[in-house]
Amino acid sequence: MATYRFKLARTDPSGGRRGDLFTLDLDSRMTVLDALFIIQREYDPSLSFRCSCRVGMCGTCAMRINWMPRLACQTRVETLRSESITIEPLASLPIAKDLVVDLGPFFAKWKKIRPALHPKNKDSKELAIVPPDSEFGRQAQGKRDCITCGACYSVCGIVGTSADYLGPAAINRAMLRLLDPRDGNVDDRLAVLNDETGVWRCHTQFNCVAACPKGINLTDSIMKMKRAMLFPKKFHDK
Numbered sequence: 468m469a470t471y472r473f474k475l476a477r478t479d480p481s482g483g484r485r486g487d488l489f490t491l492d493l494d495s496r497m498t499v500l501d502a503l504f505i506i507q508r509e510y511d512p513s514l515s516f517r518c519s520c521r522v523g524m525c526g527t528c529a530m531r532i533n534w535m536p537r538l539a540c541q542t543r544v545e546t547l548r549s550e551s552i553t554i555e556p557l558a559s560l561p562i563a564k565d566l567v568v569d570l571g572p573f574f575a576k577w578k579k580i581r582p583a584l585h586p587k588n589k590d591s592k593e594l595a596i597v598p599p600d601s602e603f604g605r606q607a608q609g610k611r612d613c614i615t616c617g618a619c620y621s622v623c624g625i626v627g628t629s630a631d632y633l634g635p636a637a638i639n640r641a642m643l644r645l646l647d648p649r650d651g652n653v654d655d656r657l658a659v660l661n662d663e664t665g666v667w668r669c670h671t672q673f674n675c676v677a678a679c680p681k682g683i684n685l686t687d688s689i690m691k692m693k694r695a696m697l698f699p700k701k702f703h704d705k
């Protein structure tokens with residue numbers, strides 16, 4: 468057991484922001500989410516935060532923990548190497564209450580790139596086979612596990628200054644769809660990526676890569692899409 472001091476960003480009834488302090492004795496294997504449940508259960512039932520799966524799959528518990536976006540359910544307190552733990556909501560998104568943000572702006576960008584599969588041949592009864600050594604097969608390996616947690620979006624310095632920038636997660640998803648040989652919606656996605664709010668806004672700061680809990684190299688995807696804008700025909704010929 469060790470003693471940890473938590474400072475939580477809270478919403479005042481008046482709508483202002485404040486920091487509340489709590490001191491807890493925790494087993495060092497416990498997670499930040501465990502600590503939030505203890506605080507809510509034993510000290511302040513009005514504390515608001517979001518979670519669902521508790522195993523790093525749903526992305527709903529993303530928040531800033533010691534100034535870095537992380538999944539609360541996957542962050543063991545001992546790994547923070549600090550007895551002081553500051554918890555704040557994700558940045559660059561409207562705060563709904565306490566640690567809960569409105570992910571609406573993030574999903575508005577996500578929707579812009581048409582994230583669902585738009586089959587090339589809707590009526591085909593053939594089984595679609597994606598060779599693992601195709602470009603899509605290779606790229607998908609490390610890029611398909613996005614859980615839409617919003618961490619990369621919230622940590623992006625460009626989103627912070629240009630709210631209309633698509634953001635890393637949407638660009639990564641667009642890349643996967645563009646490379647997917649089963650998908651036929653090429654022009655719409657290219658238009659969104661090539662727009663002034665698209666890939667060209669990225670300044671290659673790598674913050675998104677550092678923040679992604681799934682280890683997705685988002686900057687690599689964005690750079691690939693910048694280069695691909697010179698050869699858009701390849702997506703039609705895939």
Ligand code: SF4
Binds near residue numbers: 612613614615617683
């Ligand atoms: S790319 Fe990574 S950080 Fe961004 S939303 Fe997906 S899982 Fe979260």
Ligand code: FES
Binds near residue numbers: 522525540
């Ligand atoms: S609760 Fe689902 S990722 Fe943390």
